[in-house]
Amino acid sequence: MTDRLIRLIASSTGERIDRYLALALPELSRAQIQRLIDDGFITVNNIPVAKASQRLNDGDEIAVTVPPPAPATLAPESIPLAIVYEDGDLIVIDKPAGMVAHPAAGHPGGTLVNAVLAHAPDLEGVGDEQRPGIVHRLDRDTSGLIVVAKNNRAHRHLQKQFKDRAAQKLYLALVVGKPPTPTGRIEAAIDRDPKNRQRMAVTTGESGREAVTVYRTVEAFKQFTLVEAEPKTGRTHQIRVHLTFIGCPIAGDSLYSTPRSVNTTLPGLHRQFLHAARLTIALPSGAVRTFDSPLPEDLSNALTHLRSI
DSSP, X not given: OOOEEEEEEOOSSSOBHHHHHHHHOTTSOHHHHHHHHHTTOEEETTEEOOOTTOBOOTTOEEEEEEOOOOOSSOOOOOOOOOEEEEOSSEEEEEEOTTOOSSOBTTBOSSSHHHHHHHHOGGGTTSSSTTSTTXXXXXXXXXXXXXXXXXXXHHHHHHHHHHHTTOSEEEEEXXXXXXXXXXXXXXXXXXXXXXXXXXXXXXXXXXXXXXXEEEEEEEEEOSSEEEEEEEEXXXXXXXXXXXXXXXXXXXXXOTTTOOHHHHTOOOTTOOSOOEEEEEEEEEOTTSOEEEEEOOOOHHHHHHHHHHHHO
């Protein structure tokens, strides 16, 4: 199945785009419209919509790309999971690179959700029906810690922590070049890249969403720098976009690398060097816990190589 493209011309001024589309396209739910906006599949006058609250003008040209639907039912799949912690409320998993978090267009199976459903069948129906238990995301080629809620009470509790920026996430990233300062705070709004809907970009426009990342140099090499990055907000591709913005794209990141950094490769590194190494959350019981994940073999080998030259 292929994407379905719907074109509309707005016939009113001042109406929110999500409300307009909900009336114009009753086959799409509000949640579906919000996801299409988040994924860059809705544009107004060829510019991706950043917020569901964006107001329309009479005559605006709206394009809605609807990808093929995910499977109606999610099938449990017996896929090994590296479980770091589990109790009656949640599971903390060390996700390998290459695994997608939940089924979507192009990834109907083999996802983290499919694996978790085989491990915890009662997860079905927790939160979003197509991504049950998922509280936050990791990109497919980012490895490391991700938390999955096992019931709706835990799901609400954890979602609130991430929304309120109470959960603490620490990533390890190997970047090309040297950051402008050994430590720093990047405050730059992020929006969908109007030239490529798969990418995000730093923007100066009003549509951008606030984004803050703090970084610290851990180890310097001739052409690379290992940094710790702590996102204070949770925007799509935030660390990748922010580090690229300061002139230090993540090694192996084919989506955000510049032509110069594409040619700066490391033996055995076939994905972006980005790892969710530490996660601190408050459990539903009230206890605050910190979980750690060591660097996987491919990233560890890349550092060993750099230290040997």
